[in-house]
Amino acid sequence: MEQEVLRAPLVIEYPFSRTVGPAVSAFLTGLREQVVIGIRAEDGRVLVPPTEYDPVTSAEIDELVEVGPGGEVLTWSWVAEPRPEHPVDHPFAFALVKLDGADTGFLHAVDADESAMATGMRVTVKWADEREGHITDLACFIPEEAS
Amino acid sequence: MTIDLSTIPALDGVEPVRSTKTPLHLDYEYTAGIAQTRFLLGLRDKKLLGQRCPKCHKVYLPPRGACPTDGVPTTDEVELPHTGTVTTFCVVNVPFHGQQMEIPYVSANVLVDGADLPLFGLVQEMPAHEVRMGLRVEAVWKDDDELETSLENIKWWRPTGEPDADPSVYEGQM
Numbered sequence: 001m002e003q004e005v006l007r008a009p010l011v012i013e014y015p016f017s018r019t020v021g022p023a024v025s026a027f028l029t030g031l032r033e034q035v036v037i038g039i040r041a042e043d044g045r046v047l048v049p050p051t052e053y054d055p056v057t058s059a060e061i062d063e064l065v066e067v068g069p070g071g072e073v074l075t076w077s078w079v080a081e082p083r084p085e086h087p088v089d090h091p092f093a094f095a096l097v098k099l100d101g102a103d104t105g106f107l108h109a110v111d112a113d114e115s116a117m118a119t120g121m122r123v124t125v126k127w128a129d130e131r132e133g134h135i136t137d138l139a140c141f142i143p144e145e146a147s
Numbered sequence: 148m149t150i151d152l153s154t155i156p157a158l159d160g161v162e163p164v165r166s167t168k169t170p171l172h173l174d175y176e177y178t179a180g181i182a183q184t185r186f187l188l189g190l191r192d193k194k195l196l197g198q199r200c201p202k203c204h205k206v207y208l209p210p211r212g213a214c215p216t217d218g219v220p221t222t223d224e225v226e227l228p229h230t231g232t233v234t235t236f237c238v239v240n241v242p243f244h245g246q247q248m249e250i251p252y253v254s255a256n257v258l259v260d261g262a263d264l265p266l267f268g269l270v271q272e273m274p275a276h277e278v279r280m281g282l283r284v285e286a287v288w289k290d291d292d293e294l295e296t297s298l299e300n301i302k303w304w305r306p307t308g309e310p311d312a313d314p315s316v317y318e319g320q321m
Binding site: 005006007008009011012014015016017018019020022023024026028029030033034037052063064066133134135 | 158
């Protein structure tokens with residue numbers, strides 16, 4: 001016997017905010033002021049985003065380094081059908097971008113044609129018009145020649 | 148060692164970011180299932196429809212389609228009255244995001260007469276500090292033209308004025 005089964009939309013939302021430590025504070029303050037901030041580890045590598053402690057030695061680290069705004073795509077994945085929460089509202093790539101002066105890949109969106117996407121391609125930061133000290137202040141990366 | 152923003156010229160003297168928004172957002176389509184659909188359709192007609200376990204004879208309201216004790220389908224539908232007993236309750240005095248009620252208000256578990264599982268609801272039409280375990284209550288329904296397939300059709304429960312229920316009625320529901 002076919003029985004009716006009810007369905008309904010259900011949205012759950014928790015409007016959390018959290019305090020940030022000194023390293024994330026420096027990073028987010030930088031984004032608001034349109035600079036990307038990394039930190040120098042004990043072995044000399046520059047980590048982006050910055051961490052408060054050295055990931056190898058666990059030592060406290062504190063030397064802030066300005067990196068970018070240009071960088072190189074290390075690897076990428078095409079998003080053909082963006083979801084509403086994604087930073088770009090049309091097809092784009094998620095990519096690990098090694099910013100100039102950094103030694104680690106930084107995960108963010110690249111707004112470019114799929115045909116232009118390539119490992120090693122040069123990209124640069126596109127800033128959001130309104131910035132508040134949040135990761136979305138960095139709207140996305142775009143191909144360097146388009147900037 | 149201290150991280151010092153002023154070591155970066157662009158950040159010298161600016162107000163540092165101290166917190167960041169990290170909202171969680173989950174967008175579902177909820178499927179009620181057969182048993183709960185029966186319950187919700189009943190609510191639309193101001194009926195409380197539970198289901199009885201054929202083995203232990205407990206009546207579940209809301210029904211879930213199976214008895215969690217015996218693991219068998221609960222196929223017998225039972226219509227229950229609109230009266231019950233407060234088993235436990237909470238006076239809400241703390242405001243929170245998304246709150247729709249004026250504080251203080253009382254949330255309660257109500258054991259509907261004939262059911263073996265309490266139903267969550269609000270207790271109104273009496274001072275919050277007078278709500279107690281064993282309080283006899285009856286459902287206050289929305290107007291007929293506002294009825295939906297929702298437990299919100301019961302706006303709240305109000306005291307019937309009967310003497311409190313004996314603790315033996317609800318001692319198994321703590």
